[in-house]
Amino acid sequence: MTLALMGAVVGMAAAPADATALTTAQATACPTGWGSLAKTDDSATTAPVTDIRTGRHACYDRMVIDVPGAGSNGLGYSVRYVDHLYQDGSGRLIPVGGGAVLEVRVAAPAYDPETGAPTYPGRAGRPLPGVDLTGYRTFRDTRFAGSFEGETQVGLGVRARLPFRVLQLTDRVVVDVAHNWTGAR
Template sequence: MRATSRRVASVALLAALTATACGPNGTGGTPGAPSKAPTPIVTASGGRATTGPAAPTASAAPRTTTPDRCLAARQWGTGTRSGGPDAPIQDPLYNVRAGRHDDQCFDQLTFDINGYGPVGYVVRYVPVVRADASDKPVPVNGGAALQVTIRAPDYSTSEHHPWREPWRVGQVLFESNQWQSLRQVKFAGTFEAHTTFAVGIRTKVPFQVSTWQDGGTLHVILKTAHPS
């Protein structure tokens, strides 16, 4: 009877020690202290606060692309350009001017005619420009050559600028190794009211031709795109 009583007392004592070690929640913490639950993340959903996983970080705003200022010039193409009437005019071509337009990615040649349009022209890439009418080659600097024929005589056939010496076949009218596309311009002759020029280009690039009337002066404008 005494042995049974001692066995019951030992079991009771062991149960009491186990409860003290584990705490009231069985977590092994300090007696009487509640266990620490994880803090919920609160997000707004439809005007209500709800708990859930952390909201994803906002994606970066899309980058704005800068317009390509050279795009228009690069789309001109390299094929033959022709326009205006087939019959030549009698108003004299008396001047050739070169200009740079770096902001728009092209170089420019302007052919000035003392008179009124319309005027015809043909501009095309050739292996070598040949003089009109001797057919002699007129080589130019650069990796490509444009032959520019304008259906108008040069000033030597008229009384316009009578103090000037006539252009000679092969005479250099412009030259530069610093420009993006234009390299050299030479006179290639005039025959039967057609005047031809050899234009040296750094490499074969797109080009555009247009005409413009400014009072009593008619302009044929050649634009050569800068290499990409």
């Protein structure tokens, strides 16, 4: 084999690794433009919150608040950065770990409106039941603040004040917090 041919074979052998790295980098290109200002929707429902869960993604950490039965009329929310989380009704300070705190409010009770029985097992001031944040890049802490006058309030501690988006889907509200700032602030 000539030296030129050997170089071409070596170059071709290296190409797939480089192409894979390029494809991986392109596949994980993170979105920009979410910003960190408050996001709200004024819709409301009487369907109750039944679960709050989290997940990890390549570019962001995600919190999902499930409200089965909310329907297509919309599910109201307010998500914003706060200096401190205060429980609705009592005004009690609820400490939330992390470099910044997102207050997440969903316009749905965490109890049955007819009976008052809890539909979500959260306890005020305590971490969210069943949520383990081990291995998350952005999320640091979660705290259930309570459910008062038809609204459920949660504290989400994050690494720093980072961009976030809120998705309003049928039967759930989704909060994604980016791992980094990837564009103009």
